Amino acid sequence: MRGIPSILHLDLDAFFAAVEQRDKPSLRGRPVVVGGVGGRGVVATASYEARAYGARSAMSTAEARRRCPSGTAFLGGRFAAYRRTSDVVMGLLREVSPLVEPVSIDEAYVDLAAADGLDLSLDGVSALARDLKERIAEATGGVTGSVGIGSSKLMAKIGSDLQKPDGLVVVAPGRELEVLHPLPVTRLGGVGPATAERLHQVGVKTVGDLAARSLTDLVALVGRAHGAGLHALARADDDRAVVPDRDVKSVSHEETFERDLTDVAVLNREIDSMATRVGERLRKGAISGRTVTLKLRRYDFTTLTRSQTLPQPTDDSRLIASTARRLLAEAGTGGGLRLLGVGVSGLSVYAQGDLFAEGHVEVDDGTGPEPEPEAAVPEEAPALPVEKRWWPGQDVRHEELGPGWVWGRGLGRVTVRFEGPRTPPGPVRTLSADDPALQPADPPDWRPEG
DNA sequence: TCTGGGGTCCTAGGACCC
DNA sequence: TCTGGGGTCCTAGGACCC
Numbered sequence: 001m002r003g004i005p006s007i008l009h010l011d012l013d014a015f016f017a018a019v020e021q022r023d024k025p026s027l028r029g030r031p032v033v034v035g036g037v038g039g040r041g042v043v044a045t046a047s048y049e050a051r052a053y054g055a056r057s058a059m060s061t062a063e064a065r066r067r068c069p070s071g072t073a074f075l076g077g078r079f080a081a082y083r084r085t086s087d088v089v090m091g092l093l094r095e096v097s098p099l100v101e102p103v104s105i106d107e108a109y110v111d112l113a114a115a116d117g118l119d120l121s122l123d124g125v126s127a128l129a130r131d132l133k134e135r136i137a138e139a140t141g142g143v144t145g146s147v148g149i150g151s152s153k154l155m156a157k158i159g160s161d162l163q164k165p166d167g168l169v170v171v172a173p174g175r176e177l178e179v180l181h182p183l184p185v186t187r188l189g190g191v192g193p194a195t196a197e198r199l200h201q202v203g204v205k206t207v208g209d210l211a212a213r214s215l216t217d218l219v220a221l222v223g224r225a226h227g228a229g230l231h232a233l234a235r236a237d238d239d240r241a242v243v244p245d246r247d248v249k250s251v252s253h254e255e256t257f258e259r260d261l262t263d264v265a266v267l268n269r270e271i272d273s274m275a276t277r278v279g280e281r282l283r284k285g286a287i288s289g290r291t292v293t294l295k296l297r298r299y300d301f302t303t304l305t306r307s308q309t310l311p312q313p314t315d316d317s318r319l320i321a322s323t324a325r326r327l328l329a330e331a332g333t334g335g336g337l338r339l340l341g342v343g344v345s346g347l348s349v350y351a352q353g354d355l356f357a358e359g360h361v362e363v364d365d366g367t368g369p370e371p372e373p374e375a376a377v378p379e380e381a382p383a384l385p386v387e388k389r390w391w392p393g394q395d396v397r398h399e400e401l402g403p404g405w406v407w408g409r410g411l412g413r414v415t416v417r418f419e420g421p422r423t424p425p426g427p428v429r430t431l432s433a434d435d436p437a438l439q440p441a442d443p444p445d446w447r448p449e450g
Numbered sequence: 451t452c453t454g455g456g457g458t459c460c461t462a463g464g465a466c467c468c
Numbered sequence: 469t470c471t472g473g474g475g476t477c478c479t480a481g482g483a484c485c486c
Binding site for chain 1: 478485
């Protein structure tokens with residue numbers, strides 16, 4: 001938690017429906033529901049007009065149809081249009097500060113302290129937010145957003161939620177607990193139905209109730225990490241950084257069928273088409289992964305996953321498909337399947353062939369000159385903790401490593417992102433094993449001694 | 451014709467290694 | 469017939485988020 005209100009959270013209001021209403025004037029002022037329109041579809045976004053009738057995100061579309069009057073528009077969604085509009089908004093946020101973390105297509109955090117020359121007084125950030133909201137509406141043709149500003153991600157997010165839609169709330173530093181404690185615990189990120197039920201059973205209804213519980217109690221109730229997280233959030237103790245460009249951890253595609261499928265030949269064709277899409281996305285992102293996961297949802301909605309880790313990372317659709325087919329054969333299709341999914345995880349930057357790279361590379365914060373390829377290799381690399389060593393296939397950031405020389409070894413190529421904690425994303429350089437910037441080296445064996 | 455799709459993080463047990 | 473203590477990797481499942 002900072003002493004100044006320097007983190008901003010933006011949440012676009014009923015985003016998909018708002019884009020539809022912008023593009024089709026006949027929909028303005030009318031209930032609009034965007035989501036799956038098939039028999040098994042669910043609502044992604046309901047416009048505020050549709051919410052008045054009880055339509056909600058994640059509700060089955062069939063239920064939303066029951067609740068909403070005739071004249072309600074049920075739309076399948078135009079994701080390219082939403083993406084374009086989102087890009088415009090994210091661009092406006094990056095004009096405010098270089099440090100922007102998109103959370104999803106319609107949500108982002110901005111670290112105002114990373115920008116030069118902003119007035120971070122209460123009045124200053126309020127004016128900044130009003131101006132930002134105006135520019136968003138103007139640039140998007142009328143899409144509105146709710147803004148929260150506070151001393152942490154937690155308070156910014158809470159703030160953006162307080163006055164939806166088209167809201168603006170600045171939580172003054174020092175008044176966090178006044179705002180937080182009366183709220184229901186379910187307003188905290190990480191408190192879903194299961195956690196809420198457990199908390200309610202021990203009499204915890206508000207964030208204030210939560211704050212009265214000991215760390216030991218909470219850990220016993222919901223587990224170590226979750227318990228510690230809730231204990232901190234209830235005290236407005238939140239130091240989470242605004243992180244641009246989070247690395248992708250998995251790529252998957254899944255599909256719910258209009259009718260349950262049992263025919264293995266048909267299911268294998270579905271696997272092939274999903275594996276094709278997953279492979280395409282991996283190759284497009286220049287990444288590959290070692291673990292193939294098949295997800296199945298049976299006729300009775302029981303869901304299970306089966307996975308296999310390959311000896312080498314792959315982005316090959318056929319290998320992904322054949323692995324997933326084998327997992328399906330082992331799991332069986334008894335009773336029929338309503339959903340299949342294919343995913344790849346354990347991702348690394350594109351590993352191609354047997355290229356073997358072992359060496360070290362200089363990492364700087366992107367503010368100085370490009371490193372000299374022929375720069376002399378220091379005799380001794382500074383000792384770094386084991387977990388700070390990188391190897392080809394990892395994304396290396398200055399903020400994770402600190403400046404200086406670091407060791408790496410392994411397969412594939414090395415991506416070095418010249419980026420500092422307080423500097424905008426710098427250029428990304430991908431070094432192959434024979435790049436002069438990557439000198440041969442003899443890293444110490446970091447396997448723990450027995 | 452209840453219950454999407456794309457993700458993230460955590461937990462827990464067993465295998466395996468030194 | 470005593471039998472440790474960490475680590476990491478793999479697999480499976482669950483909770484949660486938008």
